[in-house]
Amino acid sequence: MQLPMLGLTHGKRSPVTCHLKCDSQCARPEPNASTEPTFAEVAGRQLTRRAMLVGGSALAAAAALPAVWPQQAAAHPKPGHPDHPGHGPLAFTPIDPVGAEVDLLTVPNGYQWTPILRWGDPLFANSPAFDPSRPNARAQQLQFGYNNDYLDILVDPRGRTGLLCCNHEYTNRNIMFPPTATAEQEAEVLKALMAAHGFSVVELERRATKQPWRYVRGGRRNRRFTANTPFRLTGPAAGSKLVTTAADPSGRTALGTFGNCSGGTTPWGTILSGEENFNGYFVADPAARGSKRYGLTNTPSVYGWEQVDPRFDATKPGYANEPHRFGYIVEIDPYDPSSTPRKHTAMGRFKHEGANIRVDNDGTVAAYMGDDERFDYLYKFVAKRKHRPGKSAEARRHNLQLLTEGDLYVARFSGTQRPDGANLGRGVWLPLVLDGRSQVPGMSVEEVLVFTREAADAVKATPMDRCEDVQPHPKSGKVYVACTNNTQRGTAGKPGADAANPRPTSTQPAGSTNKDGHVIEITEHRNRAGATTFSWNILLLCGDPTDEKVRTYFAGWDGPVAPISCPDNLAFDSVGNLWVATDGAPSTIEKADGLFKVPLEGRQRGHVQQFLAVPIDAETCGPVVHDTDDSVFVAVQHPGEDGSWAEQRSYFPDFVPAGHRPGKGAWRGPRPTVVQVTRQRRSR
Numbered sequence: 001m002q003l004p005m006l007g008l009t010h011g012k013r014s015p016v017t018c019h020l021k022c023d024s025q026c027a028r029p030e031p032n033a034s035t036e037p038t039f040a041e042v043a044g045r046q047l048t049r050r051a052m053l054v055g056g057s058a059l060a061a062a063a064a065l066p067a068v069w070p071q072q073a074a075a076h077p078k079p080g081h082p083d084h085p086g087h088g089p090l091a092f093t094p095i096d097p098v099g100a101e102v103d104l105l106t107v108p109n110g111y112q113w114t115p116i117l118r119w120g121d122p123l124f125a126n127s128p129a130f131d132p133s134r135p136n137a138r139a140q141q142l143q144f145g146y147n148n149d150y151l152d153i154l155v156d157p158r159g160r161t162g163l164l165c166c167n168h169e170y171t172n173r174n175i176m177f178p179p180t181a182t183a184e185q186e187a188e189v190l191k192a193l194m195a196a197h198g199f200s201v202v203e204l205e206r207r208a209t210k211q212p213w214r215y216v217r218g219g220r221r222n223r224r225f226t227a228n229t230p231f232r233l234t235g236p237a238a239g240s241k242l243v244t245t246a247a248d249p250s251g252r253t254a255l256g257t258f259g260n261c262s263g264g265t266t267p268w269g270t271i272l273s274g275e276e277n278f279n280g281y282f283v284a285d286p287a288a289r290g291s292k293r294y295g296l297t298n299t300p301s302v303y304g305w306e307q308v309d310p311r312f313d314a315t316k317p318g319y320a321n322e323p324h325r326f327g328y329i330v331e332i333d334p335y336d337p338s339s340t341p342r343k344h345t346a347m348g349r350f351k352h353e354g355a356n357i358r359v360d361n362d363g364t365v366a367a368y369m370g371d372d373e374r375f376d377y378l379y380k381f382v383a384k385r386k387h388r389p390g391k392s393a394e395a396r397r398h399n400l401q402l403l404t405e406g407d408l409y410v411a412r413f414s415g416t417q418r419p420d421g422a423n424l425g426r427g428v429w430l431p432l433v434l435d436g437r438s439q440v441p442g443m444s445v446e447e448v449l450v451f452t453r454e455a456a457d458a459v460k461a462t463p464m465d466r467c468e469d470v471q472p473h474p475k476s477g478k479v480y481v482a483c484t485n486n487t488q489r490g491t492a493g494k495p496g497a498d499a500a501n502p503r504p505t506s507t508q509p510a511g512s513t514n515k516d517g518h519v520i521e522i523t524e525h526r527n528r529a530g531a532t533t534f535s536w537n538i539l540l541l542c543g544d545p546t547d548e549k550v551r552t553y554f555a556g557w558d559g560p561v562a563p564i565s566c567p568d569n570l571a572f573d574s575v576g577n578l579w580v581a582t583d584g585a586p587s588t589i590e591k592a593d594g595l596f597k598v599p600l601e602g603r604q605r606g607h608v609q610q611f612l613a614v615p616i617d618a619e620t621c622g623p624v625v626h627d628t629d630d631s632v633f634v635a636v637q638h639p640g641e642d643g644s645w646a647e648q649r650s651y652f653p654d655f656v657p658a659g660h661r662p663g664k665g666a667w668r669g670p671r672p673t674v675v676q677v678t679r680q681r682r683s684r
Helices: 015-022 039-044 049-064 137-141 183-196 393-399 445-450 452-458
Strands: 111-118 148-155 161-168 198-205 223-225 230-234 253-255 260-265 271-275 329-332 342-344 356-359 365-370 374-376 378-383 406-416 424-434 467-472 479-483 518-524 533-541 567-572 578-582 594-598 609-613 619-626 631-637 673-679
Touching: 111 198, 137 183, 148 271, 148 631, 148 673, 161 260, 198 271, 198 329, 260 467, 356 467, 365 467, 365 479, 406 452, 424 445, 424 452, 445 452, 479 567, 518 567, 567 619, 578 619, 594 619, 609 631
Parallel strands: 148 260, 148 619, 230 342, 467 567
Antiparallel strands: 111 673, 148 161, 161 198, 198 223, 230 253, 260 271, 271 329, 329 342, 356 365, 365 378, 378 406, 406 424, 424 533, 467 479, 479 518, 518 533, 567 578, 578 594, 594 609, 619 631, 631 673
């Protein structure tokens, strides 16, 4: 395996992960070659008449918004005080940072962890037993997939049954399966890898609340979605000539989903999943429209699927548009096993990290989305129809159409940099599609939705430091944006630091870049989901606060914090604390990724505390915090990533060591796993 990122990664990031997850995109020039304009340039830019009215008034309103300063935190309160870190439904003593080479999952004292589902676990009555020594595509279609990212646990009303819903982002052939001797054997491996991608819905059960879950093999609602599952395209671009292929001249049915990163759960009970790094799965004509902007190349793909399925070679006649059918938000109904999953073109096409929904009191529905690429953008979709509350069949049918039609916006930030890192400013949502009409001169609605990055370039959106998870707070309505890092910010020929992407700065060494990331807190005008203006501030400027060379900021908290880097997935608990899962250690220390709690209110605001740490080479994904149920869930992705079939680096979660003779069917290598962390119960 060639590793273009070898020697270019920082911290504990593996070049293997870079290659398999995102086609080593950081080793090539960024797809966004545009530079960031000034705020005045955006205000004066000539748009269509409708966009000029909306965008111009929004910019004026943004300029009139009062500045919102971060709340300053006080010193550490005494134990027993409501602001003490141990207070709340899920009280815990924070763990210390764990070394990156430790092959353990570390949790606080008084807690225990158990796996719920591991790669290869049989899901159906007719599922074969897990046996990676004999790769089989049909078997993998009936088993739990690989490398979960987004995760949710949907608990049924009585609390003893539920559904586990998660995606399977990418695979690592080198540690999953043995070397093959023939082309036929390798073709079967490639098909098995296709089947290990996608999504799973699996029934759960438990003896009582606050007890560990176990999955139900053969559950009625169990389901697998793979790289070959039919998905229905919805929205204005469905059926357009931009998404038709020889195999699908109607342009309405796309096969499969892959590269799925984070996602969201809707108030109407469906699951959203973002198709992110789809470019690495295709061979494409670099001269074709959109290829360069989306990172598509004419070199052999990362996975080699073009060897077993011609649609992954977009240079062949009839398949040029196949890449245009990926890069969307996928919606899956976990409660209806017979339903057809959908891809919503109205929400735009880019490298979706995920989508998360906010519903206002008046029923307005907004979805917040990040494009996870260096110097790409933050987006918002506002549905045309209003949400209907209730569980009636009529309300459900109505709500299932909410994401098929609406307005699409991209964010533009302005602001002021402060020496302490408490940057703040204002912003505007610039319209790309409004009232069913394109707001980008020279682009049709269909073009805006298929080539969304080009449309956002045209309206001069703010290039960001890799927007990953974007989460609206369930109580306050504020929106939190995880900007994981950008090692090219401020380098030669690239956009420099700005208030919303503040590294590098004059207080850091020459040539330093944003290796640790940050979190932005957004307050929309009048706290309305449909607002077109907002104010914002920096919540976290991540890194190791003990390193004098790296400027950090933790919402004004002036006490010690856990070192945190590369914020990725976000979640909230029942009392409104933010939980942050990381994908990278601070650039100055070699520590394992983890899950961190960050209070947002009171004197503890900004006090980062580490809850768990994942095993060697692994990333923490998909946090779910059911604190009133004494439970936390995470997806442990790519443990032992840098190993090989012959020399595995991790034995998580079963920990069968090398040299030990495992029992029949046992596997001594790593298995990406969904883990539950629960309180230890005292025996009677």
